[in-house]
Amino acid sequence: MLRIGVDVGGSFTDFVLIDTHKAEFRFFKISSTPHDPSVAIAEGAKEMLRLFDADPSQVTFFGHGTTVATNMIIERRGVATGLLTTRGFRDVLAIGRQTRPMLFDYSAVKPEALVDRYRRVEVDERVNAKGEVVQDIDLAQTEEAVKSLRDSGVESVAICFLHSYRNAEHEQRAREVVQRLMPNTYVSISSDVLPEFREYERTSTTVLNAYVGPPMKSYLARLEERVNEVGIPVEPLTVHSNGGLLSLKSVEELPVLTCLSGPAAGVVGAAAVGGAAGFSDLITFDVGGTSTDVSLIEKGRPKFTPNRLVAGYPAKVPMVDIHVIGAGGGSIAHVDDARGLKVGPRSAGAAPGPAAYGKGGTEPTLTDANIYLRRLNPVALLEGRMPIDRDRAAAAIRERIADPLGISVDEAAYGMLQIASASMSRAIRAISTEHGHDLAHFTLMAFGGAGPLHASEVARECGIPRLLVPIEPGTMCARGALVSNVSRDFVRTQLAIANQASWEVICEAVERLQRDGEQWLEGEKIEQQDRKFVLSLDARYVGQNHDIPVDMAGISVDGLDGFVKAFHDAHLNQYGYAIDDVAVEIVNCRLKAVGVVPNAVLMTPVKGGSLASALIDSRSVYFGPADGWLDTKVYRRKSLPVAESVVGPTIIEEMSSTTVVHPGQKAQLDHYGNIVID
8 A cells, every 4th residue: 555745845846655565665856836736746646656666546645735825825826805804893904913023123014914905894793702792793784895895806705703703603694695695705704714812813814714715725626636637546635734634625614724734744754753763852954945944842742833923924823833934945145235145035946946957047046055065966966867057056156146245156155055054043043042942952853855955064053962864854744744643723712710610611612622623523534433632721820911731631620720730830841930829811722633544654674785885976075164175975875884984074865855964073874764963
């Protein structure tokens, strides 16, 4: 039986094929097709199955991570969207929060609201914070509001009424009006998308869902059709932002859940591979063509957050806590008006790509710098399938960087790498040392096509003592899709002081959440024995504004004291103090419904070869002004011996990535084929 994992990146689409009977792995990679990612997915799957002589009818699982929704938001390519809201709240999107993302930057501006003001329409209705109807919805007025949206040309409608997280009746009735008057229009209501308090975040998340809903629906339909044409008989599943899997139907209804799809799969895969290799405390370092994504895994568990910004817009859905910066292999370097060298966030992407790819790119990228410095193979990548033109890379760096700054091409290319490494190091410190974690206790796990290229310098700068590079690191996000379970998060706001009376209400709310979860898992066709639930309660001290999650093994009417103690312990662990004589307020009940998927084994023991058989080349590589150009041995990774050290400078090549071992560093393969660098 065959299982396929896919990850769609800005430059490449990555594939992992596993034969579960033979425990054999196959890895594949092709250029992405940004105009329609489903094209690269289908073509890559077809070519991979042909290349490895695999029968598509034997595929029993097809999971994929995608950044389609994220890219549509970043590039503002969603559809014309309208908003129906309670009278007096049409400007919530524009007002937002009284915070400045860049405190001392007076030129910083907030992104424009995704819904134009004339398409934000108010109706008379009001529900209070207890869910009681204060003013019934005016349906005649609602019809006129919907007609005005229809006449303005909207293709999607978001409905967000005040306190609908307590009582969704008005939103549901408004949706019926929209569906009657605009039958082909995509509709999102906040009580389905995010039944949680905080008006701005709830409205923003609902609007994001509506904004990307129609194009995501079209993309998923094309994906399913093209995968079927390849001969694969199973429905594709999609990784969403908390690292779980969703069916196509669920993604069509809630595409906002996929805003961090691919990177989340990478963290899930890293936790599985790192744990199997004996490393439970990890900093994940995923460098792709467009961005660098870093996350922290402690004791084998990724960190999660319910609050994220996507292109400056709040998306309040549970996500793996990943810090993203615009620095990847395709990041473009330029000289600013003050003659300062900058790298990113603009990227050359898959088209036209870096100058060295010969696809029309003329601006220098990090990939061009690595090719010029000969850290990357200056002749061809992807095991010879992608020809490289080093002279084009040199010309782009000389014209755009070296000559304007009056420096050599060597200095310009190395400077590009140093600036990128500094940005990557800042991102790592933002999720670790700034939260009290000692990086000396962590291992840097490098993956993505460009992660192992930069990891040694970044680890040295951050003071991380060990580096772990998995097999075919450029495909880690695709591998993560193979160890993810089907899951969805359910939430209900309660806002109640923790006493016995309110605790019984909380228990009833959790029971309702579990019924919702059971119903959803039934729709996902998950067998009863494969279902499980993970419960947590968001809580805070009375008077606090922000809450923290408290994991609960279960809940019962006599469990109040145990919960209060668990909250004090969680607060002490996160903030360093607890206040026993202040009342605790329960804010939200959260339940993750999980359908356990039989996961593929991601690691099998390797036999290894010998250093002599692994040696494929020796070339001069630039390691900075102190070391200059050094004669460097180049090894084929899959032929390296197990547990035998190689000392830098060394280059280790494989299909999806290249690992750079600097002078003074030592690398060896463990028994699972991971490269461990000290």
